[in-house]
Amino acid sequence: RKEVEQDPGPFNVPEGATVAFNCTYSNSASQSFFWYRQDCRKEPKLLMSVYSSGNEDGRFTAQLNRASQYISLLIRDSKLSDSATYLCVVIVYGQNFVFGPGTRLSVLP
């Protein structure tokens, strides 16, 4: 089993839709969690950290479920500019970042 797995995608959604991505991790000692966004042929950029109690940043909501070992990202009112690949990142104490393979989102007009 891979350390970090994500919805395979791609997700094609109309503007204004709500879309959710899931990410599962295999190591129960995982400590920190992030969502990154990567535009086509560009570097990944931090979208948001994921906190135990869940957190929201505008149209984006991240949640963590330690018991089930998954994190999620919800995007409300999708914009064309949200089209990108979304990368889930997990850190295990004393180890480096482990990136998921990413889920590609296309928001259609």
Place this chain on the structure above:
Amino acid sequence: SQTIHQWPATLVQPVGSPLSLECTVEGTSNPNLYWYRQAAGRGLQLLFYSVGIGQISSEVPQNLSASRPQDRQFILSSKKLLLSDSGFYLCAWSRGGKETQYFGPGTRLLVL
């Protein structure tokens, strides 16, 4: 503010040729530095990381090597490139092992 630079932006090299990619960070001191590779349509693979000058840890054995000659300079090298070395090479920095990583613009390498 901190910035991270990589060059060149793109590179086309023949099989068997050497490689040197450079990454520099400005605006911070003693950063953790990382080299990743992303093959087309794939996830990020950590190649090397460094927590200080001269300290290099390799995550994947291969024909690549890394060096950190100065605090904010990280170099990725190869003596002989393989076709499989083609990909998008990303350098990143962080303040610590659990801290957010910030990526440079990347170098797109095509080995022919």
